[in-house]
Amino acid sequence: xxxxxxxxxxxxxxxxxxxxxxxxxxxxxxxxxxxxxxxxxxxxxxxxxxxxxxxxxxxxxxxxxxxxxxxxxxxxxxxxxxxxxxxxxxxxxxxxxxxxxxxxxxxxxxxxxxxxxxxxxxxxxxxxxxxxxxxxxxxxxxxxxxxxxxxxxxxxxxxxxxxxxxxxxxxxxxxxxxxxxxxxxxxxxxxxxxxxxxxxxxxxxxxxxxxxxxxxxxxxxxxxxxxxxxxxxxxxxxxxxxxxxxxxxxxxxxxxxxxxxxxxxxxxxxxxxxxxxxxxxxxxxxxxxxxxxxxxxxxxxxxxxxxxxxxxxxxxxxxxxxxxxxxxxxxxxxxxxxxxxxxxxxxxxxxxxxxxxxxxxxxxxxxxxxxxxxxxxxxxxxxxxxxxxxxxxxxxxxxxxxxxxxxxxxxxxxxxxxxxxxxxxxxxxxxxxxxxxxxxxxxxxxxxxxxxxxxxxxxxxxxxxxxxxxxxxxxxxxxxxxxxxxxxxxxxxxxxxxxxxxx
Numbered sequence: 001x002x003x004x005x006x007x008x009x010x011x012x013x014x015x016x017x018x019x020x021x022x023x024x025x026x027x028x029x030x031x032x033x034x035x036x037x038x039x040x041x042x043x044x045x046x047x048x049x050x051x052x053x054x055x056x057x058x059x060x061x062x063x064x065x066x067x068x069x070x071x072x073x074x075x076x077x078x079x080x081x082x083x084x085x086x087x088x089x090x091x092x093x094x095x096x097x098x099x100x101x102x103x104x105x106x107x108x109x110x111x112x113x114x115x116x117x118x119x120x121x122x123x124x125x126x127x128x129x130x131x132x133x134x135x136x137x138x139x140x141x142x143x144x145x146x147x148x149x150x151x152x153x154x155x156x157x158x159x160x161x162x163x164x165x166x167x168x169x170x171x172x173x174x175x176x177x178x179x180x181x182x183x184x185x186x187x188x189x190x191x192x193x194x195x196x197x198x199x200x201x202x203x204x205x206x207x208x209x210x211x212x213x214x215x216x217x218x219x220x221x222x223x224x225x226x227x228x229x230x231x232x233x234x235x236x237x238x239x240x241x242x243x244x245x246x247x248x249x250x251x252x253x254x255x256x257x258x259x260x261x262x263x264x265x266x267x268x269x270x271x272x273x274x275x276x277x278x279x280x281x282x283x284x285x286x287x288x289x290x291x292x293x294x295x296x297x298x299x300x301x302x303x304x305x306x307x308x309x310x311x312x313x314x315x316x317x318x319x320x321x322x323x324x325x326x327x328x329x330x331x332x333x334x335x336x337x338x339x340x341x342x343x344x345x346x347x348x349x350x351x352x353x354x355x356x357x358x359x360x361x362x363x364x365x366x367x368x369x370x371x372x373x374x375x376x377x378x379x380x381x382x383x384x385x386x387x388x389x390x391x392x393x394x395x396x397x398x399x400x401x402x403x404x405x406x407x408x409x410x411x412x413x414x415x416x417x418x419x420x421x422x423x424x425x426x427x428x429x430x431x432x433x434x435x436x437x438x439x440x441x442x443x444x445x446x447x448x449x450x451x452x453x454x455x456x457x458x459x460x461x462x463x464x465x466x467x468x469x470x471x472x473x474x475x476x477x478x479x480x481x482x483x484x485x486x487x488x489x490x491x492x493x494x495x496x497x498x499x500x501x502x503x
Contacts, residue, residue, distance in 0.1 A: 040065035043111035117142035135403035143400030159399025167372030172357035181344030189253030195315035199229035237292030244294025255402035274298030281454030300409030412465035
């Protein structure tokens with residue numbers, strides 16, 4: 001099942017290897033083995049604060065530049081770093097200034113999703129190694145371009161799917177691969193995580209300290225107002241910038257699912273269903289329109305031939321669940337459930353946190369546990385020192401394959417968003433999509449969850465996405481011409497993400 005332009009990948013890897021031999025030991029020519037590696041961190045208002053903490057803990061690195069389009073945030077972070085590091089980084093609004101800085105060796109980015117790929121490509125073109133948060137790209141073609149850039153310029157490119165460095169998950173997957181739960185053909189990723197409404201759609205002021213042109217970057221400019229009350233973070237739930245929870249939490253779990261199943265390819269068939277539901281019921285206002293446009297309830301099914309991944313997103317209250325089997329496997333009836341279940345012929349493996357996994361026998365008895373975390377940022381720094389791509393725990397290609405799972409599922413949903421069906425009609429449609437999962441049971445659990453959250457299920461309310469057939473080698477849809485434009489986006493000069501052949 002080795003696909004994704006495997007022949008081209010091997011050729012580009014060979015070319016990249018020659019560049020690695022010619023490249024300096026680290027980004028800057030002449031750097032000594034004992035000299036600290038200079039780090040620029042791009043996007044520090046949210047997840048970027050964790051990047052700061054991780055590089056401050058590593059005595060091999062020094063944070064030299066902080067990039068944020070909100071000057072108030074950038075200066076506040078620089079002040080905090082100065083107190084801990086002893087030297088104050090330079091704050092800049094435009095990341096290109098950091099890439100031109102010869103004292104910067106590594107770039108770490110936690111920008112909004114629509115900036116991820118171009119940040120990494122620009123950094124690697126400037127001779128920097130890159131750590132990129134998940135999803136590594138906002139769309140499928142950006143991921144392929146990132147791979148091409150990493151290989152062409154001989155750069156290390158690590159993706160922020162930190163479970164790849166978790167000892168518990170490493171050990172659990174090794175156990176499963178050795179036959180610990182028999183044959184495994186199905187993995188279910190869960191994001192049962194409460195996400196309240198982000199507020200009513202409307203016109204809200206852009207924060208005065210934000211450079212909105214730089215913030216928008218590759219995305220086409222919208223009206224110089226904001227459609228969401230909370231400018232920062234809530235972009236996740238607007239598809240112009242984010243990818244919903246399928247693309248936010250999803251890449252962690254689908255990455256583990258692919259890894260455990262031994263899948264090294266894109267899926268060949270994709271089908272999603274769901275909607276953005278329940279907020280009217282919560283507010284007791286039938287006219288209420290939430291500012292988000294990504295699904296808060298979504299089931300995506302990915303067919304890999306002899307194996308299957310199912311990903312379930314539930315953003316409404318998960319305080320009381322009737323999912324008997326999942327309640328047992330996650331040892332909880334209420335609260336968030338985020339993780340992966342592997343279904344074997346002899347039992348189950350459950351990843352229920354970034355540092356813990358259970359093993360169950362067929363009778364739901366716990367027979368084994370795995371514990372232990374890891375240092376994902378440290379692994380990235382070590383690979384930057386060794387100059388060996390194989391030392392990365394989460395190379396960009398793995399990140400691309402896992403991010404693409406989310407993108408393909410969302411494309412299916414977006415294309416069928418107006419195709420709202422009754423439960424009976426949706427059930428009939430799912431009966432025609434064969435998979436190792438019990439599609440009907442998954443649908444009924446989803447419907448029951450919605451009912452508990454006040455969603456009226458006696459009318460057409462769930463959208464059935466387009467059934468898509470995908471060529472994993474050419475990365476194109478073969479049965480739906482309307483789907484292919486969603487593999488990329490309209491870009492805004494000068495922030496144009498190049499195609500793989502143009503990096």
